Amino acid sequence: MPHALTELKVHTVTKPAGTASHQLEADVCVVGAGVSGISAAIESAQLGRDVVLVDSLPVLGGQMVNSLIGLFCGVYGNGPGYRQLTHGIFADLEASGDLHVNRGHTITVTYDEVALGRWVERRIRELGIRVVLGASITGVERDGRRIAAVSFATRHGAVRVTAPGFVDATGDAALAWEAGLPCRVPERTIYGSQQIVLEHLHEEHQPDREELAEHVHAKAAEWGLVRRDGLAFFFPGRNTAVLNMTHIPAPLDPVEASAAQLDGREQADRVVEFLRAEYPKAFGEAKVRSYGLPGRRQTRWIKGSHQLSLDEVRAGTRFEDAVARTAWPIELHAKVGAMAGPWLGGVILDAGLGARGAFIVFSVCPAVMVLVLFALGRVQRRLPAEAEGALSAELPATGVAAARPAVQI
Ligand SMILES: Cc1cc2nc3c(=O)[nH]c(=O)nc-3n(C[C@H](O)[C@H](O)[C@H](O)COP(=O)(O)OP(=O)(O)OC[C@H]3O[C@@H](n4cnc5c(N)ncnc54)[C@H](O)[C@@H]3O)c2cc1C
Missing domain, CATH: 3.30.70 (Alpha-Beta Plaits)
Incomplete structure (x- = not known):
């Protein structure tokens, strides 16, 4: 009886000439599958959009899963109300015992990163979101001020995605940068962490x-x-x-x-x-x-139409078109060895992108607070803690929310 290996038939292949790239079309292409990109993809899919989600890592979840961040912050408002501001994912993970709520003046939520990673994967599959992993941006085609197509390199060959809408959720504004759009960088080093x-x-x-x-x-x-x-x-x-x-x-x-x-x-x-x-x-x-993979904080971000300032946060400036909310003091990792000020306790920050999605990523640098999410991103409304109870407008529940960096983390 022949050995199984001798029955394995093989043949020779050679890469075809020309640009053998995979072409994908979508309504929305989200680049970056961390908490921001996952939120953008989920919210877009729930609105009936055909979504392609791309990430340079071979797995979903970005830093929250793969850098072992370990905590969600800003999910609850501060005392005395401690109102939960973000829902969705939290109910699911709490039911499986993979969340722990740490109650103090500020409330943090510890999560099991393995369970969170699987939650993300399952949700993305349920919603039929097409995923391209291990794919780094190699080129951006623009049609005037709009991004028309983005090309990626993967170990399995080149991929080109066309879409009327692109979301830069790369954390480093990599898409905006590659598109030649203006970006901002801090003039002092902002430190990350190895978790x-x-x-x-x-x-x-x-x-x-x-x-x-x-x-x-x-x-x-x-x-x-x-x-x-x-x-x-x-x-x-x-x-x-x-x-x-x-x-x-x-x-x-x-x-x-x-x-x-x-x-x-x-x-x-x-x-x-x-x-x-x-x-x-x-x-x-x-x-x-x-x-964990290296934890990165404020590196490079898109020059948005508005840059939130520290004074605006302190003043509790309100913007009319907020779609998302978080609550957290401000922290700054601009000094090696320790977390430096300024500290602002009990800020509730509602951030939005002019869409239903409630994905928030913000950073603080000396005297400047910035929404890092997409080119369109703008921090739109925030309230001091004492005003929290007065909030009447319910903002949409979202799958996930992240504050970057929000407290001594
Ligand atoms: C040590 C540490 C502790 C923190 N603690 C907390 C905390 O307790 N609570 C909290 O809420 N927040 C915390 N943060 C902040 C939090 O990690 C971030 O706000 C959040 O994870 C960022 O999510 P994101 O989706 O914007 O970016 P990321 O999670 O960085 O995701 C970006 C994704 O884009 C992909 N990408 C990047 N460049 C390219 C490219 N060129 N082509 C294709 N894909 C690309 C990356 O692979 C990555 O997966 C912490 C951060 C650090 C470093």
Whole structure:
């Protein structure tokens, strides 16, 4: 009897001449499948649009899944009302026990990144959204001020997508940049972080958050720790925690970005050594379960029609066409080693894009707060916390929301 391998027939193939690219047409092409792009794609599909969702990573979820961010912030308003501002995904993940709501003056929501990643994948499939993964932008064709087509390189060949609408949800304004549209960059470095998930912890001995931050600060030089105000987010009942205790640059230069990634891992390892030695009861048996992809904060963003200023936030300036909402203090990662001010407690920020979608991504740089989402993105309305109860207009529930960066994260 012949061996199965001898029955495997093969033949020779050669790449055909010419531009053998895959051509796709859609109503909306969303570039970037992080929390912003996922939200844009889901909302567009729910409005009956034919959507193509593209990302340079081979998986969906962007940073929230693959950089192990670990927390949703700004989902709830601050005290005394603590009103939930964003729904959708939260009900689903809460039902499966994959969310934990941390109640304090500000409320954060810890999530299981594996469950979140699968939620995203299932939702995208249910809605019939076509996905092109492992695809990086190689070219943009413009028709005047509009983007008409975008080309991507994948390991399986070139892909070209035409659509009347494109969404730049790349986090780095990569689509706008490649299209030759004006972008903005901070004049100081804004640091990202190398996140890790630790397992085999003893959460009953976990240090108090403030005590940990103070201890890290005191011992940072001795242990060679770069960031001096680290945070460990435990997921109750699982003896795991996400560590946000590093500060790494997030350059736009490809070689420097790759070097920063490796530096970040070294930093993370030093943090683990520190925790094992200084908190043996909680961290003595800690093992790194996973290293996230580099976490990036404010890198480059689209020059929008309006740039929200710090003064506007402080004044609680209202805009008429808000479609989304988040609540969070402002933070700034512009100083290596620690989170720098200004801190603005209890800002509720409603952001919108002139569409029904409620996907919010904002960043803060010195004296400037910016919506980073798309070319059209504008922060449109925000209220001080005390005005929260007075809000009457219900904004649409969305699948997901993200604040970038919103608090000491
Ligand atoms: C350490 C850290 C902690 C944070 N903590 C929190 C927190 O607690 N709560 C919170 O709400 N927010 C937090 N943030 C901010 C949060 O991570 C971001 O706001 C959010 O994840 C950004 O989502 P996004 O979809 O805009 O971008 P991303 O998640 O970065 O997604 C962009 C996607 O675009 C793709 N892409 C980029 N360039 C190209 C290209 N040229 N071609 C094709 N695809 C491309 C990328 O692969 C990526 O998947 C944190 C950020 C960091 C770094």
